[in-house]
Amino acid sequence: MAKKLLIHSYRLHILLCVLFFGVHFKISAQQSVPEFKDWISFIEKSESKKLGASFSNMVAIELLSQKGNFNKTQAVMMLADFFQNNPADSVRIRQQGTTGANTSYFIGDYYSKSLTYYIYVVANKEKEKYYMHIFNIKRK
Incomplete structure (x- = not known):
């Protein structure tokens, strides 16, 4: 017993x-990547230049009907145009995590003018800092 x-x-x-x-x-x-908080704030405030400072040299972007690999300057101009036409009312992060030792992501919703967009960002860690290499915003 x-x-x-x-x-x-x-x-x-x-x-x-x-x-x-x-x-x-x-x-x-x-746990969140420290840069994510700043990036989400930049997105909410339509600050494309500040957001662009954290892009990799080449960024894979899907922004509504535009899709491709763009350099930082092109990516910032595309985002500035998007933000001007679709200013954020709010951004809600639904999920974030890691896919490898140096790769993190977040997925969420971008609300603008009674429309909802799906946002997806992937970042790689380089020299102790994260840089975005995928940035997608699609209409839901």
Whole structure:
């Protein structure tokens, strides 16, 4: 009887450890990239130049009907035009996470003039700082 109780206690202890560490690692994996907060603020305020400072040298952009790889200058001009025609009422981040050691992303909704757009950003870490290399805004 004592042996069964000891085995049951041991199993319960292992289960609790697995649950604790599993939840701990899941929470830490979802912590935000520090730059994301600034980028979201720039998007909400339609600050394309400030946002563009965090673009990689080449950025894959899908912006409504425009799609392709663009340099920083082109990307900033495209965003400035988009923001002018579709100023943000608000931005809501639905999910963020990592896809590798140096790659992070966020997905959310961009609200403008009673329309909702899907926003998706992927960034790579280079020299201790994140730079966007994918920036998509599509109409939902």
